[in-house]
Amino acid sequence: MNEEIIQNLNERLDRAIEKGREILEDEELHIRLEELREQTESSIRKHPIKSVAIGLAVGFIAAKIFTSED
Numbered sequence: 001m002n003e004e005i006i007q008n009l010n011e012r013l014d015r016a017i018e019k020g021r022e023i024l025e026d027e028e029l030h031i032r033l034e035e036l037r038e039q040t041e042s043s044i045r046k047h048p049i050k051s052v053a054i055g056l057a058v059g060f061i062a063a064k065i066f067t068s069e070d
Contacts, residue, residue, distance in 0.1 A: 044051040
Protein backbone atom coordinates (compact mmCIF):
# COMPACT_ATOMS: atom_id res chain seq x y z
CA MET A 1 0.00 0.00 0.00
CA ASN A 2 2.74 2.49 0.96
CA GLU A 3 4.66 1.70 -2.21
CA GLU A 4 1.57 2.48 -4.28
CA ILE A 5 1.20 5.85 -2.56
CA ILE A 6 4.86 6.68 -3.10
CA GLN A 7 4.68 5.58 -6.74
CA ASN A 8 1.58 7.74 -7.29
CA LEU A 9 3.25 10.74 -5.65
CA ASN A 10 6.38 10.24 -7.76
CA GLU A 11 4.33 10.12 -10.96
CA ARG A 12 2.42 13.27 -10.00
CA LEU A 13 5.67 15.03 -9.11
CA ASP A 14 7.22 14.02 -12.44
CA ARG A 15 4.20 15.43 -14.32
CA ALA A 16 4.35 18.67 -12.32
CA ILE A 17 8.08 19.07 -13.01
CA GLU A 18 7.56 18.42 -16.73
CA LYS A 19 4.73 20.96 -16.87
CA GLY A 20 6.98 23.50 -15.10
CA ARG A 21 9.72 22.91 -17.67
CA GLU A 22 7.25 23.43 -20.50
CA ILE A 23 6.09 26.71 -18.96
CA LEU A 24 9.67 27.94 -18.50
CA GLU A 25 10.56 27.05 -22.08
CA ASP A 26 7.45 28.66 -23.57
CA GLU A 27 8.75 31.24 -26.08
CA GLU A 28 5.43 33.10 -26.18
CA LEU A 29 5.56 33.57 -22.42
CA HIS A 30 9.06 35.03 -22.69
CA ILE A 31 7.88 37.46 -25.36
CA ARG A 32 4.88 38.57 -23.29
CA LEU A 33 7.05 39.03 -20.18
CA GLU A 34 9.55 41.12 -22.17
CA GLU A 35 6.71 43.31 -23.48
CA LEU A 36 5.37 43.73 -19.94
CA ARG A 37 8.84 44.69 -18.69
CA GLU A 38 9.22 47.29 -21.44
CA GLN A 39 5.77 48.75 -20.72
CA THR A 40 6.56 48.93 -17.00
CA GLU A 41 9.88 50.66 -17.60
CA SER A 42 8.23 53.14 -19.94
CA SER A 43 5.50 53.93 -17.42
CA ILE A 44 8.04 54.41 -14.63
CA ARG A 45 10.12 56.75 -16.81
CA LYS A 46 7.03 58.82 -17.68
CA HIS A 47 5.78 59.04 -14.08
CA PRO A 48 8.74 58.60 -11.70
CA ILE A 49 7.24 60.35 -8.67
CA LYS A 50 3.96 58.46 -8.93
CA SER A 51 5.92 55.21 -9.34
CA VAL A 52 7.94 55.83 -6.19
CA ALA A 53 4.79 56.72 -4.25
CA ILE A 54 3.07 53.53 -5.39
CA GLY A 55 6.15 51.48 -4.50
CA LEU A 56 6.26 52.99 -1.02
CA ALA A 57 2.54 52.35 -0.50
CA VAL A 58 2.84 48.72 -1.63
CA GLY A 59 5.88 48.23 0.61
CA PHE A 60 4.08 49.74 3.60
CA ILE A 61 1.04 47.53 3.07
CA ALA A 62 3.19 44.41 2.61
CA ALA A 63 5.12 45.24 5.79
CA LYS A 64 1.85 45.59 7.72
CA ILE A 65 0.58 42.28 6.39
CA PHE A 66 3.74 40.28 7.02
CA THR A 67 4.80 41.66 10.38
CA SER A 68 3.15 40.46 13.53
CA GLU A 69 2.02 42.47 16.51
CA ASP A 70 3.77 40.09 18.94
